[in-house]
Amino acid sequence: MSDAAPLIAVDILTGFLGSGKTTLIRRLVEGGCLRDTAILVNEFAALPLDQRLIALSGGSARVVGNGCICCVVDGSVRDALIDLAERRASDEIPPFSRVLIETSGIADPAGLVATLALDRRLKPRFRPGRVVTLIDLVEDETPIEAISPEALSQIVCADLIVLSKADLAPAASPDAIMRRVTGLNPLSQIVVDDGLLDPFDRTAFPEAPGRPQPGRSFIAAPAAPRHDAIRSGVLRIAGPVDWQAFATWLSLLAHRHGGKLLRLKGTLTLSGGDGRPVLVQSVRHIVHRPEHLPADSAPDGLELVVILRDLEPALLQRSLEAFLRAGRVPALSATG
Numbered sequence: 001m002s003d004a005a006p007l008i009a010v011d012i013l014t015g016f017l018g019s020g021k022t023t024l025i026r027r028l029v030e031g032g033c034l035r036d037t038a039i040l041v042n043e044f045a046a047l048p049l050d051q052r053l054i055a056l057s058g059g060s061a062r063v064v065g066n067g068c069i070c071c072v073v074d075g076s077v078r079d080a081l082i083d084l085a086e087r088r089a090s091d092e093i094p095p096f097s098r099v100l101i102e103t104s105g106i107a108d109p110a111g112l113v114a115t116l117a118l119d120r121r122l123k124p125r126f127r128p129g130r131v132v133t134l135i136d137l138v139e140d141e142t143p144i145e146a147i148s149p150e151a152l153s154q155i156v157c158a159d160l161i162v163l164s165k166a167d168l169a170p171a172a173s174p175d176a177i178m179r180r181v182t183g184l185n186p187l188s189q190i191v192v193d194d195g196l197l198d199p200f201d202r203t204a205f206p207e208a209p210g211r212p213q214p215g216r217s218f219i220a221a222p223a224a225p226r227h228d229a230i231r232s233g234v235l236r237i238a239g240p241v242d243w244q245a246f247a248t249w250l251s252l253l254a255h256r257h258g259g260k261l262l263r264l265k266g267t268l269t270l271s272g273g274d275g276r277p278v279l280v281q282s283v284r285h286i287v288h289r290p291e292h293l294p295a296d297s298a299p300d301g302l303e304l305v306v307i308l309r310d311l312e313p314a315l316l317q318r319s320l321e322a323f324l325r326a327g328r329v330p331a332l333s334a335t336g
């Protein structure tokens, strides 16, 4: 790469668990808005599910880091960016003019922003782009910034805040959430997602010259990762699963234990079904609409990523197995 080559903007898409980051990327890919963009996806959990979903939308994303981006930013994220730049320079991959990083839902993006601005090896090739933070309008009683310090940092770091899932939100909620979020980050623009929005479109959302450049106002050593109480794991059941029994288990679980069940997503094949896997997702107390995926796009049986607070994945595995056997949700006690 010559010295005169323009710096590549690295945009960051962040937002708490289940706020709609992958859904937005899939929509932008399908709408052709990310044609010139290299996509990097970081997941807290062990399965590259978001990468698979982006591929089903016709995009190609590379997974970075095994764990939260705030914990791996100086290692695998930096290496992935350097590798991208080198492969682009040697024509190994199609040219791209920007990079989009989807952080995991419990990542503190401050460290990534600081690394992009300051890292000696990244600075000659990349520049910090914009930080877009999604906030789910379907909130529990507890605001997300009270659930996790990472969620607070996601709001504070944002250049543009997008309020997602407006179709599911009670009519009054955008105003209340907007006021709260403006109090936390008065510099950020806030918009409600209308289903068509492209928050990375520089024409619709120019980088305001009078504002501090992205990241400049928040270059600080990232807080030590604080995921202590948060566990992730993968629940597995071999072979097809009865949909009625599974759906009942999930809705009872989300209803009773949604405060601890921060996120659940994955696929299952159904007994008596047509073989197509079903994508199921829940975000705290809300179970989202399941989606049929094309045949052979996911493993047979059930494979679910769970991200839990103060709850062990093994306990959920036992609960699911017992429910599928007995048709009821056993108490989530230590004895399972």
Ligand SMILES: Nc1nc2c(ncn2[C@@H]2O[C@H](COP(=O)(O)OP(=O)(O)OP(=O)(O)O)[C@@H](O)[C@H]2O)c(=O)[nH]1
Residues within 6 Å of the ligand: 015, 016, 017, 018, 019, 020, 021, 022, 023, 024, 050, 104, 105, 106, 164, 165, 166, 167, 168, 263, 265, 281, 282, 283, 288, 289
């Ligand atoms: N009704 C509705 N559902 C949405 C919308 N956006 C996302 N969802 C659903 O919300 C769930 C979570 O969306 P994702 O896009 O996977 O969220 P995410 O932020 O990528 O999740 P993590 O990577 O786990 O943090 C999925 O079931 C989506 O279908 C929306 O605008 N309206």
